[in-house]
Amino acid sequence: MTVFLRLFILSVSLMFFYFFYLYIEDDKYYPGASFQTSNMPLFELEDLYSDDVITNSDIEGAHLINVWASWCITCRIEHGFLVKLSSQGIPIMGLNYKDEKIDAINWITKFGDPYKFIIHDLKGELALDMGVTGAPETFLINNGKIIAHYRGEVNEMIWSDVFSPIIKKENLFNDN
Amino acid sequence: MVIEAAQFLTILATGLFFLCFVFSIFFDVNDLNIIKLISRIYSHSFFLFLSSFLIYVWLAINDNFSVLYIAQHSNTNLPVFYKISSIWSAHEGSMFLWIIFLSLWGAIYNFSVHNNEPLKARTVGVISITTVGFLLFLLLTSNPFETTLPLPPENGADINPVLQDPLLAIHPPTLYLGYVGFVIAFGQAIAFLIEGNSSINWEKQVRFWSIIAWSFLTLGITLGSWWAYYELGWGGYWFWDPVENVALMPWLAATAFIHSLSASSKSSILRIWTILLSILVFSLSLFGAFIVRSGIIDSVHSFANDPERGLYLLAFIGILVMTSLILFSYRFTILISNKRIVSLSKESFISINNIFFGTLIFSTMLGVIYPLMYEFIYDQKISVGAPFYNAIFVPITLLACLFLLFSIESKWQSKLKFAFLNNPLIISFVFSLFIAFLSFKFYSVSRAWTLASLFIGSLIISRYILVIYVYIFHRKFVNIYSVLAHLGLGLLIISIALNNDFSSERALNIKINETETYKNHEITFNNLQLTEGPNYESVKADFIIENKNGNKFSLNPEKRKYFVRGQITTETAIHASLLKDIYLTIGDQLDDGSWIVNVQFNYFIRWIWFSATLMIISGLFLARSLNRVHS
Numbered sequence: 001m002t003v004f005l006r007l008f009i010l011s012v013s014l015m016f017f018y019f020f021y022l023y024i025e026d027d028k029y030y031p032g033a034s035f036q037t038s039n040m041p042l043f044e045l046e047d048l049y050s051d052d053v054i055t056n057s058d059i060e061g062a063h064l065i066n067v068w069a070s071w072c073i074t075c076r077i078e079h080g081f082l083v084k085l086s087s088q089g090i091p092i093m094g095l096n097y098k099d100e101k102i103d104a105i106n107w108i109t110k111f112g113d114p115y116k117f118i119i120h121d122l123k124g125e126l127a128l129d130m131g132v133t134g135a136p137e138t139f140l141i142n143n144g145k146i147i148a149h150y151r152g153e154v155n156e157m158i159w160s161d162v163f164s165p166i167i168k169k170e171n172l173f174n175d176n
Numbered sequence: 177m178v179i180e181a182a183q184f185l186t187i188l189a190t191g192l193f194f195l196c197f198v199f200s201i202f203f204d205v206n207d208l209n210i211i212k213l214i215s216r217i218y219s220h221s222f223f224l225f226l227s228s229f230l231i232y233v234w235l236a237i238n239d240n241f242s243v244l245y246i247a248q249h250s251n252t253n254l255p256v257f258y259k260i261s262s263i264w265s266a267h268e269g270s271m272f273l274w275i276i277f278l279s280l281w282g283a284i285y286n287f288s289v290h291n292n293e294p295l296k297a298r299t300v301g302v303i304s305i306t307t308v309g310f311l312l313f314l315l316l317t318s319n320p321f322e323t324t325l326p327l328p329p330e331n332g333a334d335i336n337p338v339l340q341d342p343l344l345a346i347h348p349p350t351l352y353l354g355y356v357g358f359v360i361a362f363g364q365a366i367a368f369l370i371e372g373n374s375s376i377n378w379e380k381q382v383r384f385w386s387i388i389a390w391s392f393l394t395l396g397i398t399l400g401s402w403w404a405y406y407e408l409g410w411g412g413y414w415f416w417d418p419v420e421n422v423a424l425m426p427w428l429a430a431t432a433f434i435h436s437l438s439a440s441s442k443s444s445i446l447r448i449w450t451i452l453l454s455i456l457v458f459s460l461s462l463f464g465a466f467i468v469r470s471g472i473i474d475s476v477h478s479f480a481n482d483p484e485r486g487l488y489l490l491a492f493i494g495i496l497v498m499t500s501l502i503l504f505s506y507r508f509t510i511l512i513s514n515k516r517i518v519s520l521s522k523e524s525f526i527s528i529n530n531i532f533f534g535t536l537i538f539s540t541m542l543g544v545i546y547p548l549m550y551e552f553i554y555d556q557k558i559s560v561g562a563p564f565y566n567a568i569f570v571p572i573t574l575l576a577c578l579f580l581l582f583s584i585e586s587k588w589q590s591k592l593k594f595a596f597l598n599n600p601l602i603i604s605f606v607f608s609l610f611i612a613f614l615s616f617k618f619y620s621v622s623r624a625w626t627l628a629s630l631f632i633g634s635l636i637i638s639r640y641i642l643v644i645y646v647y648i649f650h651r652k653f654v655n656i657y658s659v660l661a662h663l664g665l666g667l668l669i670i671s672i673a674l675n676n677d678f679s680s681e682r683a684l685n686i687k688i689n690e691t692e693t694y695k696n697h698e699i700t701f702n703n704l705q706l707t708e709g710p711n712y713e714s715v716k717a718d719f720i721i722e723n724k725n726g727n728k729f730s731l732n733p734e735k736r737k738y739f740v741r742g743q744i745t746t747e748t749a750i751h752a753s754l755l756k757d758i759y760l761t762i763g764d765q766l767d768d769g770s771w772i773v774n775v776q777f778n779y780f781i782r783w784i785w786f787s788a789t790l791m792i793i794s795g796l797f798l799a800r801s802l803n804r805v806h807s
Contacts, residue, residue, distance in 0.1 A: 002508060002512075006505035006508055007505075009501060009504075009505065010498075010501055010502065010505060013497060013498065014498065017490065017493075017497070019549070019552075020466075020472075020490050021490060022552065023552050024470065024472070024486050024487055026552055073743065073744065157471070
């Protein structure tokens, strides 16, 4: 009886710790992540700073597209990580979403610019075509195809769990 | 340079703590010189470690932004008070504080317990190795001393605004003090198991420390509950948030533990329970640290996520707990008491109490890990909410209270003369029935569980008041602090039941100069003004509330936007009276110019915290009285 009790206590606690080990090592499930491949919609939109028109030809190869706005609080939290990514040489295109030009420019001046260039999408046309529901959202595109899409804040953990595996698999951003 | 010096002091302390542990294991701990040696090394390493922390506090006060952590969580505009509390506003610094408290308990124990006490050296050794484990965690995975050199920023990124609150500066430290305070009970239990001498009465020594730690844990949880109520705008006292749950589990285990201790400190009966509970309390405290700091669970409490930290903590806690349990099962035979528990004795009631508490802990644990298991197997997130916990906690707690009622008369190691018809029980039974009937008839309390809780709460209160009566007029000895703590329990049950039954809320859509009526109160939106605080701008609303007796008062809920982080917080406005709180928060402005305003009537919520305070005070006084007997 006592032997049984002792073994029971030991094995239950061992199972408990083993479960947490498996849980931590397990690939997490992220409701915001989607890996359905689709074509990047065609667009012709103005640059935030000038009247230059930016089109699909400006984002050939592999790019991140980050949807942001000055009214978006989460974007502010996410921003620091984007700055870090761009300093590692990852090209990020900003998609300024339903925002006033002046607000957006002030915001970037205040918090830093991680973007290669920023498209000003006042009416959210391109965003609509891409299936954006809010900000922030981040897309990974490669040769005119969207290969990953994340709704919500991208941070260190999301980057390593959601984006890094597919980047490694597709062998992207290697020339940098 | 100073930063490196502080870090070096911590590293040095880690080494010395480890030495303490090694000596306590490999040297003869019955030799007084060895005990003195271990005790002194411990004191010295604590002193070094404390100096390191004080230097860190000094760096924070002086806005030394070459320290990465301070640059990320403090700001020159903050008052000094918040510059200090910013240290425990995020992971690295709060872990630092956690370990300081851990070693502080050890240092107080080491200082105040005489070297002749049998288990001292080994207890200090166990406390040391626990401290080393966490110090390595701190230094290797979450180093608070990391610098921003060579280019420190001009100003810091500011503390999270919801943490800019005096209460929040106190809530984590008190909770930590409670959490880690059980390291002494744990250390003593492990030392006892290593020693393997069943004649040592470790329970007696440990009672004082455990009751103090229990009081701190209760206080920390209560402060957190109060803070969530008025600062986060949650408008309640308990939310079954996963992190609240991981604080509740050690509390439940600790409560069972201190009850069990009172039995085992008189005779070695219930020793298996007591040892197992002492390991459980501390393990659950550590488990709490693991859950919060590994980022497994999303909650207001969770820190920045880093899987590596989770893995380290899991490994360390796993090794510590498994070693303890293996030791426990190795020494199992010496723990078995040759005395049998007499049925209906006080011991038997305490074992029943342990079973009830065990069930509550198990259920809470299930509620915490079931969603994780579900996610692990099905890749879907689900959450376990209040209905689950209520369904389990209400009946079990009420049942446990009934047993408590009968246990009042019971005696140590002898059978209770079981007479249902003794006077105190009849008086309190009739009284409680009367209370329940009154509230049913005149205050429209109709829910069965509320009535049952009212009845049982009143039973406990009236029964214990009779105990106090006997204590005063018949000079019969009772443990008055235990009586007060249990009065607190009765009051808590009644307040929770009434709060649950009476409280209500409504979201109003209201424009300036409009009046809305809610539950006999006229709520007038008088004015709205923009103001600016030291580090935020805010919209402050002015409401005039008039109750049916014509009494008027104004309430000013606020919405703040903090400059540095751009975060928006709601500041609630609360009008507190004896029975109820009127609680206002403002939400967003709608397109037609009206504002969403949430009105809550929270009944008896102050009574909930008052009950908890009664328990805390009783705990502290009980500890004081034990200490007096001890010395």
